[in-house]
Amino acid sequence: MGEMLLPLYLDESFMDSESEGRIYLTRFEQDFQKDCFLFHEARDYAISPEEARSISGRHQLCYAYDMFHFENREFTVEGYQEICKDIESMIDTGFKYILVSNPYIIELLCNEYSKDIRVIVSSQLEINQAHSKIFFDVLNNTRNISYVVVSQNHLHKQEFEEMRRTFGSIGLMVELDRLISDNQIVHEQFNNMIYGYYNDSVKCHLKEYIEENRRYFRKQDLVDQFDENISYKLGEIGVEKKLPEKNLRHLLNNELEEIQVIDYDLWQ
Amino acid sequence: MIKFALPYNGDMDFIDRSLYVYGNYIESYFGNLGIDDFGGGRAQTQNIVKQENELKAILDKLNTAGIDFNYVINNNGLMNEEFTEKYQERYLRFINKLVDLGIRKVTLSNPYLIQYTKQKLPALKISASVNLKTRSWEELEYLIQLGIDEATLHYDLIKNFAELIRIRSKTDILLKLIPNDLYISNCPWQKGHTRMQGSHSKHKETKTPYFSYYRNKCVNIRNLRPEEIYSGKWIAPADIPKYMEIGYKNFKLLDRLATTEWIMKSIEIYIEQSRTTHLEEILGTYGSKSNIHAAVSDGPLEQALYPRDQLELIPEISQVENKLWYSSDHTDNCTHCTLCRHAADKGLIYPEDKREQYIENNRRWQSRITKLPYIKELNLGEVQRIEYK
Numbered sequence: 057m058g059e060m061l062l063p064l065y066l067d068e069s070f071m072d073s074e075s076e077g078r079i080y081l082t083r084f085e086q087d088f089q090k091d092c093f094l095f096h097e098a099r100d101y102a103i104s105p106e107e108a109r110s111i112s113g114r115h116q117l118c119y120a121y122d123m124f125h126f127e128n129r130e131f132t133v134e135g136y137q138e139i140c141k142d143i144e145s146m147i148d149t150g151f152k153y154i155l156v157s158n159p160y161i162i163e164l165l166c167n168e169y170s171k172d173i174r175v176i177v178s179s180q181l182e183i184n185q186a187h188s189k190i191f192f193d194v195l196n197n198t199r200n201i202s203y204v205v206v207s208q209n210h211l212h213k214q215e216f217e218e219m220r221r222t223f224g225s226i227g228l229m230v231e232l233d234r235l236i237s238d239n240q241i242v243h244e245q246f247n248n249m250i251y252g253y254y255n256d257s258v259k260c261h262l263k264e265y266i267e268e269n270r271r272y273f274r275k276q277d278l279v280d281q282f283d284e285n286i287s288y289k290l291g292e293i294g295v296e297k298k299l300p301e302k303n304l305r306h307l308l309n310n311e312l313e314e315i316q317v318i319d320y321d322l323w324q
Numbered sequence: 325m326i327k328f329a330l331p332y333n334g335d336m337d338f339i340d341r342s343l344y345v346y347g348n349y350i351e352s353y354f355g356n357l358g359i360d361d362f363g364g365g366r367a368q369t370q371n372i373v374k375q376e377n378e379l380k381a382i383l384d385k386l387n388t389a390g391i392d393f394n395y396v397i398n399n400n401g402l403m404n405e406e407f408t409e410k411y412q413e414r415y416l417r418f419i420n421k422l423v424d425l426g427i428r429k430v431t432l433s434n435p436y437l438i439q440y441t442k443q444k445l446p447a448l449k450i451s452a453s454v455n456l457k458t459r460s461w462e463e464l465e466y467l468i469q470l471g472i473d474e475a476t477l478h479y480d481l482i483k484n485f486a487e488l489i490r491i492r493s494k495t496d497i498l499l500k501l502i503p504n505d506l507y508i509s510n511c512p513w514q515k516g517h518t519r520m521q522g523s524h525s526k527h528k529e530t531k532t533p534y535f536s537y538y539r540n541k542c543v544n545i546r547n548l549r550p551e552e553i554y555s556g557k558w559i560a561p562a563d564i565p566k567y568m569e570i571g572y573k574n575f576k577l578l579d580r581l582a583t584t585e586w587i588m589k590s591i592e593i594y595i596e597q598s599r600t601t602h603l604e605e606i607l608g609t610y611g612s613k614s615n616i617h618a619a620v621s622d623g624p625l626e627q628a629l630y631p632r633d634q635l636e637l638i639p640e641i642s643q644v645e646n647k648l649w650y651s652s653d654h655t656d657n658c659t660h661c662t663l664c665r666h667a668a669d670k671g672l673i674y675p676e677d678k679r680e681q682y683i684e685n686n687r688r689w690q691s692r693i694t695k696l697p698y699i700k701e702l703n704l705g706e707v708q709r710i711e712y713k
Binding site for chain 1 (some may be wrong): 401
């Protein structure tokens with residue numbers, strides 16, 4: 057039975073809703089990736105450690121830690137210690153999962169925290185074919201890797217089925233509401249902007265970039281109906297609640313064509 | 325005639341010798357001033373950082389010979405700095421200075437900078453870096469619209485003849501392929517590797533260490549799966565004519581960190597196109613002899629930061645004939661194919677059958693690198709880089 061990764065919203069109606077098989081994505085405002093453009097823009101959606109502690113008894117939480125590049129700061133003593141402190145704080149406050157894309161941090165989680173937190177590999181790592189499994193084959197231990205959110209650039213149905221066969225115990229998760237492109241250059245620059253550092257100019261350039269490159273983006277085509285055996289990711293930290301809620305309804309009602317891409321709304 | 329873009333390794337003697345011996349075969353040299361404010365595709369060390377007057381002397385020499393020096397600014401991890409006025413002012417000042425020195429071509433890997441540079445300096449030629457991962461005509465066309473004048477196509481196209489032929493039929497711009505880097509097919513580490521290198525090759529406020537984290541993954545997967553050597557993206561010297569037949573005559577040779585002797589030998593072998601054994605000696609991540617001394621390789625497995633000799637097992641690689649790799653029927657989908665596995669059985673000889681031992685060595689080393697004592701050791705002392713021995 058697949059699971060569903062959704063952004064967390066701190067309101068009663070959301071928290072009281074059906075939560076079996078749901079994993080909620082959230083983060084704290086202050087962590088090693090606080091300067092990331094996406095997380096800076098969405099800082100109002102962050103929760104406190106106390107809130108995490110109170111929610112994690114009833115719901116499965118996943119910490120969004122998927123900034124890809126830290127300019128090699130992860131290899132400094134200060135950076136390494138700060139990352140470890142962040143991970144220990146997640147564990148301490150009851151997070152069951154962490155969404156992560158930096159290869160060294162994935163290895164750190166697999167080597168040092170395999171009993172304490174489960175890993176969901178972000179689509180930012182650009183795992184989009186069966187051969188990509190070599191990434192995991194060289195690691196000493198992959199027992200705590202639960203899912204890989206597949207990158208859908210250049211990935212279509214047939215290759216996805218091959219990936220499902222190849223990845224074995226590592227589950228695949230499909231994003232349904234994000235911009236995808238078969239022009240890797242366009243999509244990588246888009247991700248570079250979202251997961252680069254915050255500055256005053258980025259938002260304006262990002263909106264312009266999305267508009268100028270609309271013709272290169274497409275919607276997902278891996279699944280055309282809700283499949284209980286597939287795990288899904290919907291929404292993003294920072295997007296208004298009504299959008300993932302609406303998209304979730306469309307998914308559960310098998311109206312996948314109606315699912316709205318969130319990237320256009322994320323930066324309004 | 326075959327033409328090469330050659331790596332400038334910081335040795336002026338290399339320019340003199342290569343011009344003298346292979347002048348007719350040289351299209352350009354590529355390199356940079358070591359560490360600059362913008363970063364390139366190679367993590368640099370102090371010993372190849374050159375002053376502007378040395379670059380000027382090289383450019384004067386090359387301009388007389390009618391050969392370009394292609395200045396590389398192919399850092400993929402600009403982290404949105406490129407959108408700030410401050411960065412743009414600094415960048416423009418720097419590029420103008422390069423132009424004043426005699427630079428006529430730059431290699432870029434950021435789409436925004438490509439467009440920006442073309443707008444500001446239309447006469448300056450722009451080469452699209454391999455780091456952009458141009459793997460289809462549609463992606464190349466996009467870059468042409470942004471303003472590039474030439475491109476180094478991505479490694480993943482090397483055994484995709486259908487797309488290579490398609491691309492060549494659509495455009496006559498200068499296209500280059502890199503033949504002598506053993507690139508893992510659809511490498512899942514490339515994104516991290518290029519960013520790690522780019523970040524280490526520019527001035528920044530925080531001093532960060534560099535170590536062969538990604539290089540090790542690449543070497544390690546080849547220990548685990550020898551077929552990755554043949555499914556990897558490189559061109560054996562004897563196969564060069566197959567590429568020339570379909571219109572690819574320009575080859576970019578690596579590596580900027582290699583010795584003059586090693587690069588000179590590589591040029592000779594790729595011109596002769598007859599070598600079929602010991603091909604590991606000409607491949608960048610296997611056989612290149614570096615001009616960098618790194619004491620970090622010394623010591624026992626449990627102590628040395630990167631005990632290269634105990635982690636990297638290099639087999640003898642021989643040419644294996646396979647017509648499918650060079651036909652338009654070949655795809656990148658290796659799931660149902662065993663050709664490269666058979667090629668590995670036939671073409672590789674491992675020293676004293678040590679594969680298992682090296683796999684175990686890597687496992688032990690990997691269990692150290694995520695611990696605080698290793699990170700502390702990595703950050704100690706003057707050496708902030710761990711690379712070739």
